[in-house]
Amino acid sequence: MKKRSLFIQFLLYVLLVIVMLFFIGPIVWFFMLSIRPALTNRTIPPTVIFKPTFEYFYYCFINPGVSLKYLISSLIVSFGSSLLSLPFSILSSYAISRFEFKGKNFITLFYLSLFFGPPVAYLIPYFLIVSRIGLAGTYLSMILIYQTFTIPFSILIMKGFFDEVPVEIEEAAMIDGTDRLGALIRVVIPISLPGIIVSSLFAFVFSWNNAVFPLVLSGYTTKPLPIGTFNFFATTGVAWNNIAVTSVITMLPPMIIFMVLGKYIVRGLTFGAIK
Amino acid sequence: MPKIKYRFLPYLYVLPSMLILMIIIIYPLCFSLYYSFQHWNLQTSPFPGGFVGFANYINVFKDQTFIQSFVNTFKLSFPIVIIEFVLGLGIALLFNEKLKGGNLFRALLIMPITIAPMVTGFLFRYLFYKNGLISYILSLIGIQIPNEGILGNAITAFLAIAFTDIWQWTPFFAIILFAGLQSIPIQLNEAAEIDGASFSQILWYISLPHMKFVILFTAMIRFAITFNLFDIIKAETMGGPGTATRTLSYNLYYEGLVNYNIGYSFAIAWIMIFTIIIIVNVFIKFTFKPEEL
Numbered sequence: 001m002k003k004r005s006l007f008i009q010f011l012l013y014v015l016l017v018i019v020m021l022f023f024i025g026p027i028v029w030f031f032m033l034s035i036r037p038a039l040t041n042r043t044i045p046p047t048v049i050f051k052p053t054f055e056y057f058y059y060c061f062i063n064p065g066v067s068l069k070y071l072i073s074s075l076i077v078s079f080g081s082s083l084l085s086l087p088f089s090i091l092s093s094y095a096i097s098r099f100e101f102k103g104k105n106f107i108t109l110f111y112l113s114l115f116f117g118p119p120v121a122y123l124i125p126y127f128l129i130v131s132r133i134g135l136a137g138t139y140l141s142m143i144l145i146y147q148t149f150t151i152p153f154s155i156l157i158m159k160g161f162f163d164e165v166p167v168e169i170e171e172a173a174m175i176d177g178t179d180r181l182g183a184l185i186r187v188v189i190p191i192s193l194p195g196i197i198v199s200s201l202f203a204f205v206f207s208w209n210n211a212v213f214p215l216v217l218s219g220y221t222t223k224p225l226p227i228g229t230f231n232f233f234a235t236t237g238v239a240w241n242n243i244a245v246t247s248v249i250t251m252l253p254p255m256i257i258f259m260v261l262g263k264y265i266v267r268g269l270t271f272g273a274i275k
Numbered sequence: 276m277p278k279i280k281y282r283f284l285p286y287l288y289v290l291p292s293m294l295i296l297m298i299i300i301i302y303p304l305c306f307s308l309y310y311s312f313q314h315w316n317l318q319t320s321p322f323p324g325g326f327v328g329f330a331n332y333i334n335v336f337k338d339q340t341f342i343q344s345f346v347n348t349f350k351l352s353f354p355i356v357i358i359e360f361v362l363g364l365g366i367a368l369l370f371n372e373k374l375k376g377g378n379l380f381r382a383l384l385i386m387p388i389t390i391a392p393m394v395t396g397f398l399f400r401y402l403f404y405k406n407g408l409i410s411y412i413l414s415l416i417g418i419q420i421p422n423e424g425i426l427g428n429a430i431t432a433f434l435a436i437a438f439t440d441i442w443q444w445t446p447f448f449a450i451i452l453f454a455g456l457q458s459i460p461i462q463l464n465e466a467a468e469i470d471g472a473s474f475s476q477i478l479w480y481i482s483l484p485h486m487k488f489v490i491l492f493t494a495m496i497r498f499a500i501t502f503n504l505f506d507i508i509k510a511e512t513m514g515g516p517g518t519a520t521r522t523l524s525y526n527l528y529y530e531g532l533v534n535y536n537i538g539y540s541f542a543i544a545w546i547m548i549f550t551i552i553i554i555v556n557v558f559i560k561f562t563f564k565p566e567e568l
Contacts, residue, residue, distance in 0.1 A: 042407075091289070147299060208391070211509075229393075254390070255386060274455075274493075
């Protein structure tokens with residue numbers, strides 16, 4: 001590529017810094033809110049330098065730990081839904097990767113189409129059905145409806161990884177006396193374990209970040225973090241520092257996981273359509 | 276790769292996931308279609324009140340709030356996706372200049388995407404607050420802020436929602452388009468440069484056509500997701516002030532789970548589903564050739 005002149009390069013750098021300030025600045029400002037004394041919350045001009053305090057973190061997560069139960073709910077629901085999706089998506093994804101069969105394209109399109117549907121549209125009838133059978137407010141009710149995105153997502157991502165496993169290895173295992181399911185469990189799954197982990201991590205993040213379903217489905221004791229945060233918007237006043245602390249804890253796991261996923265991000269964000 | 280033909284085995288493998296999806300999606304959807312033709316308001320009775328034909332659907336179209344949320348949804352989703360694409364392309368091209376430290380910036384740019392949209396809503400509710408950072412910055416550059424605050428005014432609250440979504444999802448386009456730019460063979464660009472092609476010519480005749488599938492697919496995902504926009508609205512404006520920032524999803528939620536007008540909300544849900552099906556199909560028909568899918 002052509003070398004740009006020094007002046008143009010300088011301008012490009014300035015532009016890069018502006019872009020970064022725009023996208024990262026708000027996050028930094030919110031992190032600052034979680035450790036700033038409440039007195040400096042709403043001064044004009046805004047207070048940039050202050051003595052950091054961890055009292056809100058202490059209040060929310062240690063004593064009395066009002067947000068702790070939300071954190072536990074978030075963990076249960078996200079782990080639960082990404083684990084539950086595994087057996088279903090591995091089987092289905094393997095079939096789509098390995099076999100030719102009538103209706104395969106239709107099935108793949110069906111999975112893909114689930115990402116375009118309005119979640120609230122099936123949330124309301126789902127909620128009524130779940131209430132009727134006494135599951136309202138349970139972790140299970142949330143874990144089940146999360147499968148509407150974890151299963152199709154995992155199927156589409158894993159297919160790419162299964163495609164990369166040479167079919168000869170499986171055939172060798174099958175000649176050695178195991179059947180197809182045995183070959184899948186003993187050969188294909190171990191080889192594509194990295195891919196399965198990648199897809200589970202994405203499924204975990206999507207479950208963790210979902211707030212539409214639990215807004216309606218979670219009960220008093222099963223609220224995950226984003227829903228619990230609403231409790232800080234009280235009529236007596238908005239506890240902004242507590243909101244920020246709880247939000248920061250909500251933000252950290254996905255940020256860390258995305259940093260780890262590195263080169264798989266594009267693949268994950270486009271449901272495996274773009275590699 | 277050689278594919279093996281089996282008769283029943285593939286279906287056996289696909290069956291469990293199809294079955295569970297039938298139970299959690301298809302059954303509720305059928306349930307809602309059935310009851311969208313009945314009168315059912317949980318505030319007056321726990322039980323459906325009998326068939327009313329298309330009355331719910333007709334009432335939906337007579338409802339000013341619904342019309343407003345319908346218009347809002349379109350006014351948000353189309354411009355947002357276009358703006359995100361243009362900004363994202365600009366950032367991707369900037370990264371493509373291979374500036375020193377660009378890798379670090381690129382790694383950081385993923386951060387907005389990783390945040391739960393509900394939390395993004397809280398974040399910007401804080402930033403747009405009356406004495407918040409954005410109001411302050413705007414006052415510094417001399418932009419008048421409405422007395423009721425940015426989120427208290429119908430027009431500025433609407434812009435604030437759009438701004439929030441653009442902030443969160445522009446990096447999505449930037450990262451995917453950068454990957455797309457990277458996948459263009461370098462010889463192609465070099466040959467064009469030797470032939471004296473300008474930057475914009477390379478972009479228009481080589482880069483964009485090369486990334487056509489990537490761009491269209493990404494735009495389609497983004498359109499569907501903004502069309503269903505809910506989290507940010509719930510956390511940032513609650514559809515307010517009044518009903519000014521209600522989207523279709525928020526209006527549906529409000530009718531169904533706040534007003535408990537179940538039959539009526541099911542009619543909204545099905546109107547929404549039909550709308551998105553039509554748009555996605557038109558989109559596919561006009562942009563993809565059949566062999567590309």
